[in-house]
Amino acid sequence: MKSRFKRMQAMLLLFVILSLALTGDTAVSADAPYKTYTIDGYGYMTETQTAYMPHLTITKVGEEALSEPRDMVISEDGFLYIADTGNRRIVVSDLSGNLKKVITSEEFIYPCGVFVTKDKKIYVADRDAKTVFVLNEDSTILARYQRPDHPLYGDGVDFKPLKLAVTNKGIMFIVCEANTNGLVEISPADGGTFLGYFGTNFTKSSLTQIILRVFMTDAQRAKQVSNIPSTPDNLAIDTKGLLYTVTRGEYYDTLKKLNIAGKNLISADAYEEYPAAVTTGNYENIFMVSSLGYVYEFNEDGELLYVFGGSDDGRQRIGLCKKVEAIGVDASDKIYILDSDLSQIQVFAPTEFTDLIHKALYLYSKGRYTESKEPLEEILKMNSLFDYANKAMGRAYLQEENYSMALHYARLAKDHSTYSDALWETRNIWLRDNLIPSLIIIVLLVLLWKGLKLLDKKKGCFDGIRRIKVRLSRKELLGQLKYSIYFMKHPIDGCYGVRREGKASLLCANILLALFILFRIINKYFCGFLLKNVREGRYALGSDILYVVVLFLLFTASNYLICTINDGEGTLKQIYCSFTYALTPYLILQPFIFLLSQVVTYNEAFIVEFAVLFEQVWIVILLFLAIKEINNYSVKETGKVIFLTFFAALIAALVAFILYVLGSQVFDFIIAISGEVVYRLGF
Amino acid sequence: MKQKSRIGRRENSNRRAYVFLFPYLLLFGIFIIIPVVIAIGLSFTNYNAIEFPGFVGFLNYINLITNDEIFMQHVLPNTVAYAIIVGPGGYILSFLLAWALAQLSKLPRTIFALILYSPSLTSGIAMTVLWKVMFTGDQTGYINSWLMSLGVINEPIIWLVNTRYLLPIVIFIGLWSSMGVGFLAILAGILNSDETLYEAAAIDGVKNRFQEMIYITIPNMKPQMLFAAVMSIVGAFQNGTISTQLAGNPTPSYAAQLIVNHVEDYGFIRYEMGYAAATSVALLGIVWIFSSISKKMFAED
Numbered sequence: 001m002k003s004r005f006k007r008m009q010a011m012l013l014l015f016v017i018l019s020l021a022l023t024g025d026t027a028v029s030a031d032a033p034y035k036t037y038t039i040d041g042y043g044y045m046t047e048t049q050t051a052y053m054p055h056l057t058i059t060k061v062g063e064e065a066l067s068e069p070r071d072m073v074i075s076e077d078g079f080l081y082i083a084d085t086g087n088r089r090i091v092v093s094d095l096s097g098n099l100k101k102v103i104t105s106e107e108f109i110y111p112c113g114v115f116v117t118k119d120k121k122i123y124v125a126d127r128d129a130k131t132v133f134v135l136n137e138d139s140t141i142l143a144r145y146q147r148p149d150h151p152l153y154g155d156g157v158d159f160k161p162l163k164l165a166v167t168n169k170g171i172m173f174i175v176c177e178a179n180t181n182g183l184v185e186i187s188p189a190d191g192g193t194f195l196g197y198f199g200t201n202f203t204k205s206s207l208t209q210i211i212l213r214v215f216m217t218d219a220q221r222a223k224q225v226s227n228i229p230s231t232p233d234n235l236a237i238d239t240k241g242l243l244y245t246v247t248r249g250e251y252y253d254t255l256k257k258l259n260i261a262g263k264n265l266i267s268a269d270a271y272e273e274y275p276a277a278v279t280t281g282n283y284e285n286i287f288m289v290s291s292l293g294y295v296y297e298f299n300e301d302g303e304l305l306y307v308f309g310g311s312d313d314g315r316q317r318i319g320l321c322k323k324v325e326a327i328g329v330d331a332s333d334k335i336y337i338l339d340s341d342l343s344q345i346q347v348f349a350p351t352e353f354t355d356l357i358h359k360a361l362y363l364y365s366k367g368r369y370t371e372s373k374e375p376l377e378e379i380l381k382m383n384s385l386f387d388y389a390n391k392a393m394g395r396a397y398l399q400e401e402n403y404s405m406a407l408h409y410a411r412l413a414k415d416h417s418t419y420s421d422a423l424w425e426t427r428n429i430w431l432r433d434n435l436i437p438s439l440i441i442i443v444l445l446v447l448l449w450k451g452l453k454l455l456d457k458k459k460g461c462f463d464g465i466r467r468i469k470v471r472l473s474r475k476e477l478l479g480q481l482k483y484s485i486y487f488m489k490h491p492i493d494g495c496y497g498v499r500r501e502g503k504a505s506l507l508c509a510n511i512l513l514a515l516f517i518l519f520r521i522i523n524k525y526f527c528g529f530l531l532k533n534v535r536e537g538r539y540a541l542g543s544d545i546l547y548v549v550v551l552f553l554l555f556t557a558s559n560y561l562i563c564t565i566n567d568g569e570g571t572l573k574q575i576y577c578s579f580t581y582a583l584t585p586y587l588i589l590q591p592f593i594f595l596l597s598q599v600v601t602y603n604e605a606f607i608v609e610f611a612v613l614f615e616q617v618w619i620v621i622l623l624f625l626a627i628k629e630i631n632n633y634s635v636k637e638t639g640k641v642i643f644l645t646f647f648a649a650l651i652a653a654l655v656a657f658i659l660y661v662l663g664s665q666v667f668d669f670i671i672a673i674s675g676e677v678v679y680r681l682g683f
Numbered sequence: 684m685k686q687k688s689r690i691g692r693r694e695n696s697n698r699r700a701y702v703f704l705f706p707y708l709l710l711f712g713i714f715i716i717i718p719v720v721i722a723i724g725l726s727f728t729n730y731n732a733i734e735f736p737g738f739v740g741f742l743n744y745i746n747l748i749t750n751d752e753i754f755m756q757h758v759l760p761n762t763v764a765y766a767i768i769v770g771p772g773g774y775i776l777s778f779l780l781a782w783a784l785a786q787l788s789k790l791p792r793t794i795f796a797l798i799l800y801s802p803s804l805t806s807g808i809a810m811t812v813l814w815k816v817m818f819t820g821d822q823t824g825y826i827n828s829w830l831m832s833l834g835v836i837n838e839p840i841i842w843l844v845n846t847r848y849l850l851p852i853v854i855f856i857g858l859w860s861s862m863g864v865g866f867l868a869i870l871a872g873i874l875n876s877d878e879t880l881y882e883a884a885a886i887d888g889v890k891n892r893f894q895e896m897i898y899i900t901i902p903n904m905k906p907q908m909l910f911a912a913v914m915s916i917v918g919a920f921q922n923g924t925i926s927t928q929l930a931g932n933p934t935p936s937y938a939a940q941l942i943v944n945h946v947e948d949y950g951f952i953r954y955e956m957g958y959a960a961a962t963s964v965a966l967l968g969i970v971w972i973f974s975s976i977s978k979k980m981f982a983e984d
């Protein structure tokens with residue numbers, strides 16, 4: 001009851017806020033109605049401080065209400081140019097919603113795109129008039145650009161401009177409806193010269209399509225459903241003349257930053273299914289907004305800084321949107337979002353946290369690494385888990401050549417490439433300082449070893465050690481352990497030893513398996529950072545041990561069961577022992593790989609990969625030969641038995657699962673019965 | 684007594700043997716030993732091909748390991764990757780192909796052996812008439828044109844400049860041309876093995892060709908196998924012509940720079956002979972280590 005009351009209260013408050021908001025422009029200081037997320041080093045979304053607070057809602061420009069506004073830009077001198085499509089006009093407003101001017105023309109039918117250049121020329125894309133108009137501030141039409149009659153424009157391709165961006169030289173990039181060739185690039189020369197298509201998206205062929213295309217005749221190919229690329233939905237241009245496009249349904253290429261050659265320069269960390277608009281900020285940062293009102297902020301390289309915002313659920317809370325059409329950023333970093341459904345503009349102001357991020361971005365992009373660390377440290381004080389700050393910190397330290405700190409921060413941020421670079425430098429410095437002494441030590445050790453050998457030959461001073469060695473190898477267990485090395489090198493002979501000569505024991509096999517598990521765990525959690533596959537600071541030792549033991553026992557047991565009904569000659573003990581012995585290459589090689597993994601960078605990581613591959617192939621060969629030799633099979637029979645073993649293991653796992661489900665049902669039943677009994681007896 | 688002792692002396696002294704050895708020793712000395720010794724000597728100097736070399740101690744070696752970032756970041760990893768794949772890969776290929784060829788009758792065997800052996804002889808010509816045409820960077824290149832007609836790529840890839848593809852291409856061509864002397868030695872070894880052994884094995888229960896290969900052919904030709912292994916590893920480390928012929932020296936962004944190219948770069952482009960000599964001595968050391976490892980592996984009995 002109480003909670004309902006609270007909700008009522010909240011509704012009431014909301015109503016007050018809304019009624020305030022509806023009456024005009026109101027500054028609001030409440031909690032943001034949405035959460036702000038950032039991306040962590042592992043690529044997961046995590047919540048962070050609010051980056052932008054709802055600041056203002058502009059529902060009317062002066063006294064002029066908007067109707068279905070479709071586009072908005074912010075001019076360099078700080079005015080909003082809104083394409084008020086429903087009212088066939090362009091509304092110019094200052095940043096707090098006071099009317100400055102209305103630009104209109106008889107010829108406007110559906111003005112849905114607007115752009116303003118530095119010299120105050122206003123470009124209007126009109127979909128239904130099929131024209132791009134250029135106007136000056138006094139609503140005089142300076143030029144009209146219509147469908148280019150260039151042969152390369154394409155036969156029967158209509159010209160329905162939706163959005164546009166214009167370079168300083170007056171070259172227009174136009175998004176056209178139903179034109180899949182890309183952005184239409186028109187130069188103002190000679191009353192409009194078609195320069196070509198720009199920023200075309202490409203279709204992607206799946207592997208099946210490629211294979212089909214190899215085998216199909218031309219006639220068959222023609223019958224296939226044609227594979228049409230999607231057109232960019234919106235675009236923006238930055239001060240350097242780089243073009244940004246957003247495209248629906250392109251997944252990882254949703255956001256593109258195109259250079260003059262039309263080549264995409266970034267691969268953004270996040271993608272959006274319904275991107276609506278894109279713009280750039282004052283620090284080369286990129287903003288993308290989805291139709292539903294989610295705002296993404298990226299740095300210049302497409303690394304995600306924040307996602308915030310959300311969809312209006314009908315309560316019209318300030319800061320939530322219904323159908324976003326455009327986004328703009330002013331000189332003081334405020335974000336303006338145009339909502340066509342609600343015909344209003346939402347304004348978001350950056351928080352202190354975001355200001356710090358922007359400061360750091362600015363300093364870093366200017367190459368002032370040392371200075372950029374100050375705001376970053378502040379950010380980390382506010383949120384030490386903000387991985388982007390850790391990452392930037394690591395890079396700043398790397399630029400400063402402070403490699404140990406760079407390693408520290410890169411590891412915190414899981415920034416593998418910076419970590420690799422810093423590790424390379426650290427290692428190089430170590431080599432430079434210690435190479436000569438360590439070489440001398442190695443040479444001395446070799447000389448010492450040779451000298452001792454010589455002495456041993458003459459005087460026999462190692463006889464004592466040798467005697468101990470002989471005595472040790474007579475001990476059964478040690479002999480059996482040592483046999484695993486022989487087994488690894490000579491698997492066929494080794495299997496004979498296991499079968500006929502009693503060279504293996506259960507105890508020894510258990511020790512080998514335990515060592516295998518131990519090595520695996522050590523390697524999993526403590527190998528070099530660059531080759532680590534698990535999240536740092538998370539340990540699941542129980543499940544690791546259980547995983548190996550259960551899998552190994554399952555495989556052994558089902559193999560034994562299959563072998564006994566397939567004329568196999570091996571006993572369970574022999575199969576178990578030979579399987580554990582087949583793991584020896586791991587025990588021998590993994591320590592070296594482990595040590596190597598501590599010092600390799602991405603430059604040499606392939607050596608570790610090769611070594612791991614070699615080791616795995618070796619183990620598989622040993623397992624195969626073990627099954628074959630222990631049971632005295634031919635190659636074909638072995639293959640069959642292995643296949644059946646996997647099948648049996650699968651069935652066993654299925655049975656175990658069913659038993660578990662049934663068991664838990666029975667357990668629940670007993671619990672319920674006893675609960676009932678307790679209830680009836682009234683204890 | 685005197686007579687006998689003179690005869691004995693004559694028989695015991697190896698003078699005549701040395702006389703017979705002399706031509707070989709002379710040639711070997713002039714063309715192998717002296718250059719190697721000179722190279723080792725030069726590696727301790729700052730020789731630049733114009734001035735008289737001055738002794739600098741171990742400076743070249745220290746610089747090589749600690750100051751030459753190109754060597755440590757590109758050249759060494761590239762060389763190791765190339766040698767790890769082309770050495771054993773070429774060796775396995777040589778063995779399998781030689782074994783397959785040994786199953787043929789004489790005439791086709793000779794023809795195929797010649798075909799397989801020719802890439803290692805004619806790699807320079809093949810590079811210009813075959814691989815450069817295949818990997819041309821515009822749409823006229825065979826591979827680009829083929830991939831574009833299938834719709835795998837939309838615009839031609841500049842294969843021989845693209846740092847991502849250059850090393851794999853060099854490795855691929857290295858494998859293609861790896862059927863060298865080692866291949867011939869293995870072929871000879873397989874052809875030389877005793878027919879009676881196979882018959883005996885067949886009586887003892889060998890069922891298929893694979894078992895013949897494992898149990899008879901390989902144990903029978905250990906020396907040839909060792910020779911081929913050492914040759915392929917040494918060859919893999921010393922090969923550098925492919926990348927320079929494809930992409931020039933130095934290769935773009937050092938993407939396929941191997942140690943030999945690095946030596947050429949310093950020796951014949953920058954004329955830092957002392958440093959180049961030190962690099963080649965380092966290469967000698969690497970080759971020596973790897974060939975002694977392969978000797979250990981293949982000659983354990």
